Amino acid sequence: MQWLIYIFLIPMVVLIGGGIIGLYAKGVDRKFAAYYQSRIGPPLRQPFYDIGKLMQKQTIIPENAVGWIFSGAPFVALASSVILLVYILVPYFAWIGDFNFFFSKSGDIILILYLLMIPSIALVAGGFASGSPYATLGAQREMVILMSTELPLAVTAVTFAWRLSHVAPGASHFSLVTMSFHPLWSGMGPFGILGGMLLALSIAVVIPAELAKIPFDQAEAETEIAEGLLAEYSGKYLAFYQIADGVKSLAVISLAVILFFPNGFVQMTGYRIAPAGYDITLLLDVVIFMVKVFLVYFVSVTTVRIAMARLKISQVAKLFLVTITVMCLAGYVLITLDPVIRTL
Amino acid sequence: MRIRKMKKSFKRSLWAFHINTGSCNACDIEILATLMPRYDAERFGIKLVGTPRHADVLLVTGPVTEKIRDKVIRVYEQVPDPKLVIVIGGCGSTTGVYQESYAVTGPVDNCIPVDVFIPGCPPRPEAILYGVARAWEKLEKIMKEGSKNAS
Numbered sequence A: 001m002q003w004l005i006y007i008f009l010i011p012m013v014v015l016i017g018g019g020i021i022g023l024y025a026k027g028v029d030r031k032f033a034a035y036y037q038s039r040i041g042p043p044l045r046q047p048f049y050d051i052g053k054l055m056q057k058q059t060i061i062p063e064n065a066v067g068w069i070f071s072g073a074p075f076v077a078l079a080s081s082v083i084l085l086v087y088i089l090v091p092y093f094a095w096i097g098d099f100n101f102f103f104s105k106s107g108d109i110i111l112i113l114y115l116l117m118i119p120s121i122a123l124v125a126g127g128f129a130s131g132s133p134y135a136t137l138g139a140q141r142e143m144v145i146l147m148s149t150e151l152p153l154a155v156t157a158v159t160f161a162w163r164l165s166h167v168a169p170g171a172s173h174f175s176l177v178t179m180s181f182h183p184l185w186s187g188m189g190p191f192g193i194l195g196g197m198l199l200a201l202s203i204a205v206v207i208p209a210e211l212a213k214i215p216f217d218q219a220e221a222e223t224e225i226a227e228g229l230l231a232e233y234s235g236k237y238l239a240f241y242q243i244a245d246g247v248k249s250l251a252v253i254s255l256a257v258i259l260f261f262p263n264g265f266v267q268m269t270g271y272r273i274a275p276a277g278y279d280i281t282l283l284l285d286v287v288i289f290m291v292k293v294f295l296v297y298f299v300s301v302t303t304v305r306i307a308m309a310r311l312k313i314s315q316v317a318k319l320f321l322v323t324i325t326v327m328c329l330a331g332y333v334l335i336t337l338d339p340v341i342r343t344l
Numbered sequence B: 001m002r003i004r005k006m007k008k009s010f011k012r013s014l015w016a017f018h019i020n021t022g023s024c025n026a027c028d029i030e031i032l033a034t035l036m037p038r039y040d041a042e043r044f045g046i047k048l049v050g051t052p053r054h055a056d057v058l059l060v061t062g063p064v065t066e067k068i069r070d071k072v073i074r075v076y077e078q079v080p081d082p083k084l085v086i087v088i089g090g091c092g093s094t095t096g097v098y099q100e101s102y103a104v105t106g107p108v109d110n111c112i113p114v115d116v117f118i119p120g121c122p123p124r125p126e127a128i129l130y131g132v133a134r135a136w137e138k139l140e141k142i143m144k145e146g147s148k149n150a151s
């Protein structure tokens, strides 16, 4: 019985909370981008105004679109982003707050890698279904990006799992909670640290590609192919895509934070804060986590998007399939070699 | 209540699609200057978008040439309601320096309904911002009338 409540209640809470925080993150991103260009920039609530406006506008379904795919795709994108966020965040906070319930056993990294693809696949389906040549072109580009970022992500997942099988032989090696329980940097020699840094760097490059931000926004290139995938979307459907984008960016960046900087307050200091008998450590952990998420967002999305121009799609494929994959593999080799070298 | 909220959302978020109907490009540069750090139109939520489906405002620059006439009408029809049309520059308002050209079919309001004309050759960014403010006023009026008609 209790499980049912969890199953319905938690995604609801995550949908509302994740939507709000994700949209605020977008606002912060735009504000900082404006600061970089010495502008004042829109208010932090700008994405909410945008959504409010889009909700009130006419929603057009083009005549030659495949109606049900076209109008279903935004909902699939939103729903799968929320599920992704649930699977990433809830086990982590359950572990940090020392709860023990249904979700604390889930959070398998392979599942998360697959879930990560679904919002993009929904976008691709919507793009192909909208019957516009621009959207078709955008959808093809999105497919290319999707396929080329798979390999670095898979190598990273395997590296983490391999390391866990070495450090904690009894635990479940593909679970995110075990990964945050044994942070990458603890008990590592210089080789391992170097390998970890290579992995972190390549994930930092993968993040903007997952979120379709410059320099990897070929699928939604405004000036080049008229917003690509989203070319035919208007009104409510566009608003749903915007919310889904906010939730997904929160999810992807949380995943990076959980993989590389999982320590909560207790792990960092060894104390719990409990004034007047109320344990507020979990609250503090949420705040610390948010700060980390915004920092990673700022470094790997905002800064990069201001500093760079859009790459060509062939360059993106080459970058991910060759450079980043080689970097990931080098990280993997260094991390596997680390215990061997230390025992010498 | 709904109308008030709607006004607020529109006031804080106006997405513009820019279409060049044969202008000399000076007005287009002036639109970009409006978005640059000095005038920073983004602080009011004004943003250029890449497709008419996302737009609330059509920014039209230039006299309408023979070739682009049909396309302007098509783009206008692609913009979801409620929408506004702002003509930027003297030649879009009156054909200006291009009058009596064999290639020009006349000012923009010959083919689509225009809400605000911003004269100048090219107009300054202040003028463009002022024009957008007038467009907001017009939007408010349209929506007030709409609510009256509805009730």
Ligand code: SF4
Residues within 6 Å of the ligand: B023, B024, B025, B026, B027, B028, B061, B062, B063, B088, B089, B090, B091, B092, B096, B097, B120, B121, B122, B123
């Ligand atoms: S109004 Fe003047 S500056 Fe603007 S497009 Fe026409 S000719 Fe060029």
